[in-house]
Amino acid sequence: MCRKIFAAALVALSIFLSGCNIDKYLNVEVPAASKIFDANGELITIISRENKLPVTLDNVSLYMRQSIIAIEDSRFYKHHGIDPVGIARALYRNINARGIVEGGSTITQQLAKNLFLDPRRTVGRKLEELVLTVQLERKYTKDEILSMYLNEIYFGQGAYGIETAAKTYFNKPAKDLGLAESAMLAGIPRAPSIFNPAADPSVARDRQAIVLDRMVELGMIDEKKALQAKNQFLQPSKVPAQIMSAPYFTSEIIRQLEQKYQDNLELLYSGGLTIYTTLDLNMQAAAEKAFMEGFRGKDPALNGALVALDPKTGQIKAMVGGKDYNKSQFNRTLSKIQPGSTFKPFLYAAAIEHGYTAGTIITCEQVSFSQAGGGFYQPEDFQGGYHNRPFTLKEALYTSDNVVAVKLNDMVGPSIAAAYARRMGVTSVVQPVLSLPLGTSEATPIEMAGAYSTLANGGIRNEPYYITKVTDSAGRILEEFRPGPERVLDEKTAYIITDMLTGVLKTGGTAPGVSNAVGRPAAGKTGTTENYMDAWFIGYTPDLTAAVYVGYDEKNKGTGQTGSQAAAPLWSMFIKEALKLVPAREFPTPRGVIKVNICPDDGLLAGGLNTRSIEAAFVQGTEPQALCPGAGSGVIIKQLTLLNNGGRDIIKRYLLNQKNFSCGKKDMLQ
Ligand SMILES: [Zn+2]
Secondary structure (H helix, E strand, O other), X not given: OHHHHHHHHHHHHHHHOOOOOHHHHHOOOOOEOEEEEOOOOOEEEEEOXXXXXXXOHHHOOHHHHHHHHHHHOOOOOOXXXXXXXXXXXXXXXXXXXXXXOOOOOOHHHHHHHHOOOOOOOOHHHHHHHHHHHHXXXXXXXXXXXXXXXXXXXXXXXXXXXXXXXXXXXXXXXXXXXXXXHHHHHXXXXXXXXXXXXXXXXXXXXHHHHHHHXXXXXXXXXXXXXXXXXXXXXXXXXXXXXXXXXXXXXXXXHHHXXXXXXXXXXXXXXXXXXXXXXXXXXXXXXXXXXXXXXHOOOOOOOOEEEEEEEOOXXXXXXXXXXXXXXXXXXXXXXXXXXXXXXXXHHHHHHHHHOOOXXXXXXXXXXXXXXXXXXXXXXXXXXXXXXXXXXXXXXXXXXXXXXXXXXXXXXXXXXXXXXXXXXXXXXXXXXXXXXXXXXXXXXXXXXXXXXXXXXXXXXXXXEOOOEOEEEEEXXXXXXXXXXXXXXXXXXXXXXXXXXXXXXXXXXOOOOOOOOHHHHHOOOOEEEEEEXXXXXXXXXXXXXXXXXXXXXXXXXXXXXXXXXXXXXXXXXXXXXXXXXXXXXXXXXXXXXXXXXXXXXXOOOOOOEOEOOEOOOEEEEEEOOOOOOOEOOOOOHHHHXXXXXXXXXXXXXXXXXXXXXXXXXXXXXXXXXX
16 A cells, blocks of 8 residues: 555656656667777777677576576565665665665666766756656566666676676576576676676675575575575686777776776766776887787796886876786786785885984894794795895895895884885785795785885875776766875985895896896896795886786796896886886985995995995985095095085095094994
C-alpha cells in the first residue's frame, strides 16, 4: 500500500516536471570521446566506448542475469523502480558492516543515473534521476530495462556492456558465460577500478564469493554449486580494450580517473573531456627505446621499470612499468621493491644537517652492534669483509661502503635517518633500524625518483603527479592540480649530497662510466640488493630525475648483476636521449658552500706528497683547516685556483694552521 502511494507520488511528480522528457536521455547523440594529451599538447590516446557490443537479453546467459540481479537489485522484478525495502536492507547491512557493502539503488535507478552526462551532482539532478527512473519503469518492461542496463554498465578495462566484458575478460560471448565467470563479472560494476580481476585477482575472487553467497541466499543456486564455482580456476584476460601509447602511464591515469569519477563513468568515457597530463611523449619514447636496447639479448623473464620526473615540479615525464605491456600490465614503477644502497643518500643528508661533513672520517672495520632482541648485528661490505681503512663520508658514499654507512647511521640515529627519507619523499614505511642505509625498507621506484628529485631541486620537494588539468566539453575546468613545493632540506645540504653523488658516476665510484656516457653534469646512486636480487640506478641532472630498476617478478630470483651493470646503462641511454635538446648545465652552487680538495684518508686539505685527493663540497666554515702531512705551499696555490669562492679565507686558515699543524685523524672525527 505504502509503496503504491510512493510510486503514485513519483508519477505525479514526473508529470509535473514535464520538462524532463525521457526521450531526451534515451536518444542521446553520439557520445564524445575523451582525449588525453601530453605536456606539449600531443595526443596520447582517446578513451571512448566505441568498442561497445550491444546484445539482446536472450543472448546473456541465465547465470549472468541472475548474478547481476542477486548482487545489485534482488527485488528487481518486484519493485516499481524505487525500492524502499532494498534501501532499508542496504542501510541495515551497511550499519552492521560499518561501511558501504550494499548500495540502495535499484537497477532502474542506476540505469537512469547512467543516462546523464552532466557531472554536476545537484538536488535538481537527483530529482531528475528519480523522475527518469519512474518513467523508465512505465515505458519499458523489466526485461527491457535489464537489457538496457546490461548493455550500459561499465565492467572496467574499457569494457562497456556485458558482451564486451565477456569478450574482454573471458574471450567468449555473454550467452556462454558460466556461473563462476558470471559471478565474477557481476561483482565488477559496483566499483570497476577495484573489483575488476585485472586490478587485483584476489579482490575480484572475494567479490565473486559474495555474489555467489547472495545467489544461494536468494535460492537461485544451491550451496554445492556455489562451492564448485568458487573453486573453479578462472584466468581472466587483462588486456584492456583500448590500444594506447605510453600504456603504463595511461592505464594509471585512467585508473585514477575511474576512481575519481566512479559515480559518473559515462562522463569520463563519453563526456568529451580533455585530460592534460605531465607526460612528455618524446621522453617517453626515449625511455621505451632505452628499455628495448637495455634488455636486448637478456633473459626474457628479466623485467624492470623506469620513471622520470621533472625535479622542479614533480611532473612525471616518462613511465615504463615493464618491458611489454601486452605481456604484463603490472606497473613496476608503483610496486614496492627493496631499494638497496639507493637509500644511503637519505642518511648522508641527515648527517650533513647534524654536524657531519663530507670530510668526516669513519673507518671501515669489523664492528658489532648488540641488538634489542639479543644477539649482534655485524654489517659487512657488499661482497663481504672490510676495507680496514678510514673513509671520508664523500668517498664512503660514492664507493657505497656498507660498514661506514651503518656506523654513521648508528651515530646519527636511525630514526633521524628514517625521518629524512620520509621528508625527502619516501612515502612507504621506513623502519628506523641500523641497516636502514642498506635499503631494508621497501619503496617504489616512483617514490625513490621523487625523493632524489628533492636533491636535484636544491632541497625543495615536489610530489610526483600525472594530471595537470581536466576540462569538460564546454571547456569548464573540472579539476586542476597545483604543485605544492616544500623546502625539506637546506639548499647547501642538497648540494653537498649532490656533489658526493657526482662521484658515483666517475672513476672510483660504483658506476664509473656513466659520467662520460651522459656527457653532462649528473649525480646518482647504484643499488644492488642482497645476492644480486634487484638492481637499481637512480640519478639526476638539474633538469631530470630518473629511477631505473631491473629485476625479476619472481620472488627469490636474482639478476646476478649489480645496479651499475644492469640499471645504470639504461639510465644513461635514457638521460642522454631525453635531454638531447636541453643544454647541459651545472648544479647551481648555493651561497655559503665551498669546494676544497681533501685527502680521502684523513679528510684534511690535500697537497704535498699525498697524491690521492678528492674534491668535496662543504658548508663554508666547516671545511678542513689543516693540511695533510707533507703538504707544500706550491700545491696550495694550485688548489686555490680550483676553489669556487672563499679563497682568501683558505689562505688565512692555511697560514694559521701552519703554526699549529696537526693531521691526527681524531681531530676530524665526529
Ligand atoms: Zn668497507
